[in-house]
Amino acid sequence: MAEVFKRITPDLNGVPETLLIPLWARAQEQSHPDPIIVDPVAQQIVAALDYDFSRFTKQRVDAENFCIRSKVMDSLITDILRASGPRTVIEFGPGLDTRFNRLGHLAERWIEIDFAEVIALRERFFPADASRQMLSGSMLDQEWMDKLRGTMTAPPLFIAEGVFYFFSRPQIRDFLQRLKMEFPGSSIVFDAVSQLYLKLSNFQHPLRNSRLEFALSPEAADIPAWDPQMSIRNYIGFGDSPWYDGMMPRFAWWKRCAVRLLRPARHAFMVVHTKFLN
Ligand SMILES: C[S@@+](CC[C@H](N)C(=O)[O-])C[C@H]1O[C@@H](n2cnc3c(N)ncnc32)[C@H](O)[C@@H]1O
Numbered sequence: 539m540a541e542v543f544k545r546i547t548p549d550l551n552g553v554p555e556t557l558l559i560p561l562w563a564r565a566q567e568q569s570h571p572d573p574i575i576v577d578p579v580a581q582q583i584v585a586a587l588d589y590d591f592s593r594f595t596k597q598r599v600d601a602e603n604f605c606i607r608s609k610v611m612d613s614l615i616t617d618i619l620r621a622s623g624p625r626t627v628i629e630f631g632p633g634l635d636t637r638f639n640r641l642g643h644l645a646e647r648w649i650e651i652d653f654a655e656v657i658a659l660r661e662r663f664f665p666a667d668a669s670r671q672m673l674s675g676s677m678l679d680q681e682w683m684d685k686l687r688g689t690m691t692a693p694p695l696f697i698a699e700g701v702f703y704f705f706s707r708p709q710i711r712d713f714l715q716r717l718k719m720e721f722p723g724s725s726i727v728f729d730a731v732s733q734l735y736l737k738l739s740n741f742q743h744p745l746r747n748s749r750l751e752f753a754l755s756p757e758a759a760d761i762p763a764w765d766p767q768m769s770i771r772n773y774i775g776f777g778d779s780p781w782y783d784g785m786m787p788r789f790a791w792w793k794r795c796a797v798r799l800l801r802p803a804r805h806a807f808m809v810v811h812t813k814f815l816n
Pocket residue numbers: 553554555556557558560561630631632633634635651652653656675676677678698699700701704
């Protein structure tokens with residue numbers, strides 16, 4: 539491939555390093571004749587990063603899982619933004635994803651919040667854009683909330699893909715409640731796994747120094763139980779139609795069987811849209 543970006547060694551450790559897994563997965567997917575997600579930039583970024591991505595191939599990481607997750611979340615976010623009309627999107631932990639390239643046209647403004655070392659990398663690979671803003675820091679910081687509160691014409695849509703796993707359940711509960719208080723009427727799209735799948739994921743996780751902690755019960759029932767003003771607007775279980783239609787053949791045969799026959803398999807992975815009522 540022709541050199542698009544200047545070669546660089548990423549200085550990522552711990553949780554930020556995990557962004558390289560979905561990035562690698564989307565890059566891998568580009569060599570498929572009918573990619574689940576079209577992301578040529580991911581391929582260009584992987585080519586520019588001086589990092590041993592072959593470790594993910596050697597560890598037999600299922601690249602398609604990450605691409606299907608992004609596709610399902612893209613579809614849900616598209617539906618939400620089409621129904622509400624353009625509004626501010628705030629994406630937590632975007633890593634080196636290209637969601638703004640795919641869905642930015644549906645939003646009024648797109649804000650990305652990740653740690654400083656990740657934002658520094660993003661700034662190398664993504665051109666400045668009047669409707670996109672990148673903020674350095676933790677999503678848990680009060681600073682960005684104070685900065686953004688009152689600057690929006692409508693309650694924002696938050697997105698967190700592959701991010702909540704690194705937090706405890708009380709941390710996520712408290713964070714969601716803070717979002718509800720600070721941005722009444724907003725909503726959030728995020729993904730999660732079941733307790734059982736969490737154990738399996740930790741056992742197989744390719745980056746051992748970032749343990750996964752967060753899991754939810756089926757139908758994300760914990761969320762309204764934590765706070766009845768946090769209501770579930772949409773719940774997509776693993777394999778649910780129409781979200782997974784056409785993509786199931788990309789999963790191994792045993793996963794396809796499991797999702798048909800075993801209820802826990804259907805709730806092993808979930809994408810949730812939660813609305814904060816005001
Ligand atoms: C597994 S990666 C997912 C990246 C991206 N969402 C994707 O799917 O390609 C997790 C991301 O969450 C970010 N992250 C973790 N904790 C965070 C926090 N407290 N605030 C902001 N970002 C965080 C990491 O830096 C990393 O970019």
